[in-house]
Amino acid sequence: MDTIVFTVCSRPSYLEEALSSWSAARGIQNWRVVFMIEPTPATKRQAEVIENFRHPNKQLVFNSERLGVLVNPWAGLDKCFSSGAEFTILAEEDVIVSSDVLEYFDFARGCSDDSTLAICANNRSALDESKVSEVYRLEKFDPLIWGTWSDQWHSVLRDTWDKDYSTGEGGHYAGWDHNINRRLIPQHSKHVLFPHQSRSDHIGEIAGTHCVPEFFPETQAPCFVLDRAPLDYVLI
DSSP states (O other): OOEEEEEEOSOHHHHHHHHHHHHTSTTGGGSEEEEEEOOSTTHHHHHHHHHTSOOSSEEEEEOSSOOHHHHHHHHHHHHHHHTTOSEEEEEETTEEEOTTHHHHHHHHHHTOOTTEEEEEOOOOOOOOGGGTTEEEEESOOOOSSEEEEHHHIIIIIGGGOOSSSTTSBTTBSOSHHHHIIIIIHHHTTOEEEEESSOSEEEOOOSSOSSOOTTTGGGGOOTTOOSOOOOOOOEEO
């Protein structure tokens, strides 16, 4: 079954807002949802928030040790693909989504081919409702809600994942997302599908690992709209 895997750490208020947006995502009842929960003082509260998330097929995984922002996503994706998922979306506790996000993913999957490494939901372009249905092939990657296939995971991503910032250049452009963006896409001649108008938005201004309040505005998607009606998407 297609799967959404959440990385969950220590911010239950953000998680609650994120899950509220996912609850409104049309079609989510057809997806399995897995939560990779880090051991922190907020673990009990995080679990309560997840229990209040009404879904017929959800699984809570309590990590025995803290994996961190580099390894927990890898562990979640690997768990899902190892258990038979064909396609998995990686979600985060501090990212909200539009109500048509899964309809967008379904359309984009129909436009994919062997050179499509992933489908991304985030775009920080200006608000332009005339382009709300447009989808593009781009040679770049964004980590704020994205999905990939089992074959791309096993052939490209799994064994090249940056789990310790070791792929950076002098301390810059390190981490798994930079590794995908700057190295794997050009090395393997891949592209990624993007919406012109973002279907995700970052809300984690406080207490994140990488984002600090002064940097937070740069992570915002000005074209994000929470509630979107069904659309006829088009690949440009």
